Structure formats: structure tokens, C-alpha cells
Amino acid sequence: MPKQRSNLYTFTFALIVCVICSFFLALVSEGLRHRKEVNKEMDVKKNILKVVGLKEPLPEGADTATIKKIYETYIKEVVIDKEGRIVEGKMPQVIAEGEQLYPLYIYEEKALPVAYAFPIVGKGLWSTLYGYFALEPDAITVRGITFYQHGETPGLGAEIEQQWFTNNFKGKKIWDLKNAALEPVIVVKGNVEDKIQENERDHYVDGISGATMTSKGVTEMVDRELRKYEPFFAKIRGKN
Amino acid sequence: MAMTLITKQNRKIVKDALWENNPITLQVLGICSALAVTVQLKTALVMSIALTFVVAMSNVVISSLRNLIPSKIRIIVELSVISTLVILADQVLKAYMYDVSKQLSVFVGLIITNCIVMGRAEAFAMANPPGKSFWDGLGNGLGYSAVLITVAIAREILGSGKIFGFQIVPQAFYDAGYVNNGVMVLAPGAFFLLGIIIWAQRALSPQLSSKDATK
Numbered sequence: 001m002p003k004q005r006s007n008l009y010t011f012t013f014a015l016i017v018c019v020i021c022s023f024f025l026a027l028v029s030e031g032l033r034h035r036k037e038v039n040k041e042m043d044v045k046k047n048i049l050k051v052v053g054l055k056e057p058l059p060e061g062a063d064t065a066t067i068k069k070i071y072e073t074y075i076k077e078v079v080i081d082k083e084g085r086i087v088e089g090k091m092p093q094v095i096a097e098g099e100q101l102y103p104l105y106i107y108e109e110k111a112l113p114v115a116y117a118f119p120i121v122g123k124g125l126w127s128t129l130y131g132y133f134a135l136e137p138d139a140i141t142v143r144g145i146t147f148y149q150h151g152e153t154p155g156l157g158a159e160i161e162q163q164w165f166t167n168n169f170k171g172k173k174i175w176d177l178k179n180a181a182l183e184p185v186i187v188v189k190g191n192v193e194d195k196i197q198e199n200e201r202d203h204y205v206d207g208i209s210g211a212t213m214t215s216k217g218v219t220e221m222v223d224r225e226l227r228k229y230e231p232f233f234a235k236i237r238g239k240n
Numbered sequence: 241m242a243m244t245l246i247t248k249q250n251r252k253i254v255k256d257a258l259w260e261n262n263p264i265t266l267q268v269l270g271i272c273s274a275l276a277v278t279v280q281l282k283t284a285l286v287m288s289i290a291l292t293f294v295v296a297m298s299n300v301v302i303s304s305l306r307n308l309i310p311s312k313i314r315i316i317v318e319l320s321v322i323s324t325l326v327i328l329a330d331q332v333l334k335a336y337m338y339d340v341s342k343q344l345s346v347f348v349g350l351i352i353t354n355c356i357v358m359g360r361a362e363a364f365a366m367a368n369p370p371g372k373s374f375w376d377g378l379g380n381g382l383g384y385s386a387v388l389i390t391v392a393i394a395r396e397i398l399g400s401g402k403i404f405g406f407q408i409v410p411q412a413f414y415d416a417g418y419v420n421n422g423v424m425v426l427a428p429g430a431f432f433l434l435g436i437i438i439w440a441q442r443a444l445s446p447q448l449s450s451k452d453a454t455k
Contacts, residue, residue: 005310013310017317021324028328032335039338151346154276155426 038064045071047148051132052107052115076106084231102228107134115143116236118229122221125213127151129160133222138240139233140175142185145222157214168205174226175237176203182230184223187215250375257379259445264387265438266448269355274388275430277347281404284392285385286340290329290348292381295357298322299377303365318361319352326351356380391433399424 005013045067049058058070079090082100092103107115117134131147147161159165169185176183183203188195189212192204207215226233246254263269270291277287301321302309309317330348333341341348351357360380365373396402398421401409409418423429442449 005312010310010312013308014313014317017320021320025324025327025331028331032331035335036331039335043338043342154345 042067043148045075047132047146048075048105048117051134051144051146052105052117053134053144054107055109055114074107074109076108078104078106080104080229080232082228082231084229084233084235104229104232105132113137116233117143118225120145120221120225122217122224124150124152124160124217125157125211126153129214129217129221131160133225135174135233137236139236140173140177142169142172142174145169152211152214156208156211159208159211160214160218165206165208171202172205173202182226184226185219186223187219189215246375250372253372253375254379254382257376257383258386259383259441260448262383262387262441263356263359263380264384264434265441267356267359269359270384271434273347273350273354274384274391274434275427277344278388278392278395278430279399279425280343280402281389281392281396283340283343284388286333286337287344287347288381288385288388290326290333291351291354291356291384292378293329294322294325294351295360295381295384296374296377297325298357299360299365299373300370301325302361303368303370303373306366314366318358322357322361323352356384387434387437390437391430394433395424395429399429 042064046058049067049071052075054070054074058067062070077092079087079092079095079101081087082102087101090101092105095101095103103119105117106113107117114137115134116137116139117132120129120131120133122129127150129147129152130149131145133145134143135141136143145166147166150158150160152158152160172185174182174184186204187207188204189207190209191206192201196204257263261267264271264274273287273291278284298318298321302318305317305321326349329351330341333344333348360377364376368376393403396404397408401407401414401420409420421429423432
């Protein structure tokens with residue numbers, strides 16, 4: 001049977017275990033840091049390519065070099081300020097915290113914009129939701145939405161990343177032509193068919209049952225982020 | 241010649257954990273991840289490898305320290321060792337198999353809470369030398385893997401018509417009216433399969449029904 005140990009022994013043992021465990025974890029974490037960063041960077045690019053709806057979708061299991069090539073061929077990265085003007089010479093990666101500058105990703109085919117995509121961030125129920133939102137060149141119709149990182153409950157809030165949810169956004173409108181006002185897409189509680197009258201349905205999508213808080217979070221973040229980019233998109237609408 | 245490297249006693253330890261004392265079907269441990277990650281064979285396989293690695297290595301480490309660990313902090317020390325190993329496995333997955341690690345999301349981290357690991361540490365590693373503890377860990381890991389892989393194969397074929405992502409059910413079946421079984425993609429489907437596996441195992445080895453499951 002284990003012998004009675006002195007408190008000093010117990011403390012020292014605990015300390016040594018902590019030091020050794022921390023050492024190994026730090027070693028592995030640092031050692032793998034470069035690979036993890038590359039993975040994250042590729043994931044961001046893959047998500048942008050996914051949300052803009054490429055004519056030829058990215059092949060499954062494409063390797064790093066392919067993703068980079070397709071991204072660099074079709075996506076133009078710009079930075080816009082809060083008045084909706086493009087800031088020359090600035091790249092999304094160097095935007096500092098607190099600067100009122102926003103990244104914008106433009107999918108171009110033959111030098112014409114086919115889609116505008118931007119990152120969206122907001123609070124879900126348990127975690128921060130990270131995704132991308134894409135608009136058609138008319139800056140009125142939604143082209144797509146994706147969520148690439150969140151910590152919501154599988155089967156409930158986590159349904160936001162499922163195709164059935166994100167596909168509902170495609171074709172919805174964020175601008176009300178009659179009132180000439182911004183009307184970001186709202187996630188209803190329940191089904192759009194039951195809750196919203198026909199002429200309003202373009203601005204609503206079906207909710208996720210059992211995930212009211214997450215759905216509300218999605219509505220709020222889409223609203224907030226669209227307003228941030230509205231000065232820029234208003235200009236696009238004006239030109240069209 | 242290779243078989244003599246694994247002594248008869250150690251082979252028995254592994255064999256026991258695979259059938260007579262299978263961690264999922266007999267010890268009834270580690271059920272939650274068995275339900276969550278078995279929607280596809282790929283994720284089930286990665287999870288199996290991760291868990292087998294953790295339970296084998298944690299058994300070895302804890303067994304090596306078993307006479308040194310002060311009894312007052314025994315559980316916490318075991319937890320520290322297990323957590324370190326799990327985080328190591330998680331980091332390696334994030335670096336080398338990023339897409340799979342995203343699909344597994346929190347479940348690799350949850351290996352820390354998987355009762356199989358702590359269960360074997362307490363039940364075996366604390367009372368046996370590192371060599372035998374390694375085989376016990378490996379055996380339990382393989383027993384867990386066997387159940388996970390079986391459930392995953394059934395769930396992926398019946399629930400999405402694929403194996404490892406490759407389409408198995410031919411389009412002709414779908415055209416004729418065949419529909420993927422939606423229940424298999426959800427947790428209850430896994431529960432049913434698990435029940436069937438436990439039932440089948442006890443039917444094949446009737447002596448297992450009467451013995452105390454948590455040895």
C-alpha cells in the first residue's frame with residue numbers, strides 16, 4: 001500500500017509534474033506552429049473561395065499549392081475605409097486592431113466583379129461565430145454565407161454550418177427597393193413560410209429549432225457587418 | 241519469432257480487452273464519443289488511433305510513476321498526464337490533418353474525459369508494471385477501436401451510402417427509390433447499433449452475460 005508522504009514531497013512532486021508537462025506541450029506547440037499557421041491561412045482562403053461560389057468549385061482535397069493558385073487568380077483583396085473608399089496599397093493582413101478599415105474580397109472573372117465577400121464575426125450562444133458573407137455584383141442579392149469557426153452545440157447551434165441553413169441565404173435580398181433602405185437578412189424563429197407574408201420573404205431565412213440564441217446571433221452579426229460595408233455597397237448600387 | 245517478443249501473458253491481456261472485457265460493450269465506458277464520431281469511418285478511425293495512443297501511453301507513464309505518486313494527489317496527477325497526452329495528440333492532428341481535426345472538433349479534447357483512459361489508469365496502471373500496462377492500454381484502445389469502426393462502417397454505408405467518402409451504393413439504387421437511412425446519421429442510430437453489437441457479442445459468448453462486467 002502507498003506509504004504516507006510528507007507535504008513537501010507532495011508539493012515538489014506536483015511542481016515537477018507541472019513543469020515537465022508544460023515543457024512538452026510548449027515544445028510540441030512551438031514545433032508545429034508553422035504548419036498550423038499554414039493550415040489556418042489555407043482554411044481562410046478555402047472559405048473565401050467557397051462563399052463566392054466559383055464557376056468551377058475548388059476540387060475536394062485540393063493541396064496548398066492549388067488553393068493558393070486559384071485564390072490568387074480569382075480573388076482580389078482590397079481594404080476599404082468606413083466611408084466606403086478603397087485604401088490604395090493596403091492589404092487585409094496588415095489591418096491593425098482598432099483601425100476602422102475593413103477587408104473586402106472581390107471574385108473577378110475577366111476583370112469584372114462576380115461577387116463581393118467579407119468576413120463576419122459575432123456572438124453565438126456559447127462562442128464567437130466566424131464566417132464570410134458574399135453579395136452578387138448588384139450589391140443587393142446575397143450570393144452566399146459560410147461559417148468556418150464556432151463552438152456551438154452540435155445538432156443545434158452548429159447547424160449554422162450545414163448546407164440546408166446556408167443555402168437558404170442564397171438569393172435573398174439585403175436592400176429594399178421600395179423604401180431604398182438597407183434591410184439585412186433576418187433569421188426567423190420557425191419557418192419563413194409560416195411566419196412571413198409573401199412579399200417580405202426575400203429578407204428572411206428559416207431558423208434552427210432549438211438554437212434561438214445562435215440564430216439571433218447570426219441575425220445581429222449579419223446586420224452589423226452589412227452596415228459597416230454599406231457606404232461601399234451604396235456606391236456600387238449607385239453606379240449600376 | 242515475432243510472437244515470442246509478445247509474451248503469452250501480454251497477448252492474453254490484449255485479447256481480454258478485445259473481447260471478454262471490451263471497454264465499450266462490457267465495461268460500458270467511452271460511449272459518448274462512440275456515438276459522436278462514428279458518422280463517418282474516417283473520423284472514427286482517427287479518433288480510434290488518438291484514443292489508443294493516449295490510453296497506451298498514459299498507462300505506461302502512470303505505471304512508471306505508480307510508486308512515486310503521493311496518494312493525496314493521485315487523481316490529479318493522472319489527469320495531468322492524460323491531458324498532456326491528449327493535447328499533444330490534438331496539436332499533431334491540427335498540424336497534419338487539419339480538415340479531420342475540424343470535423344472531430346471538441347471530441348479529441350474530450351478524450352481527457354473518456355472514462356476508458358482514467359478507468360484503465362486506476363484499475364490497471366496503478367497496480368502493474370509499465371510493460372504489462374502498455375499492453376493493457378493497447379488492448380483497450382483496440383477494443384474501443386473495433387467497436388467504433390464497426391459502428392462507423394454501418395452508419396456510413398446505411399446513412400450516406402459511402403465508405404471513407406467513396407460512394408458505395410450505386411446511383412441505380414437511388415433511382416429505384418432507395419433512400420439513405422437518416423436515423424443512422426443521428427445519435428440514436430448509433431445507440432441502436434451499439435445495442436445490437438452488445439447483444440450479438442453476448443449471443444456468441446454466453447458466459448459474458450453472467451459475469452461482473454466491470455472487472
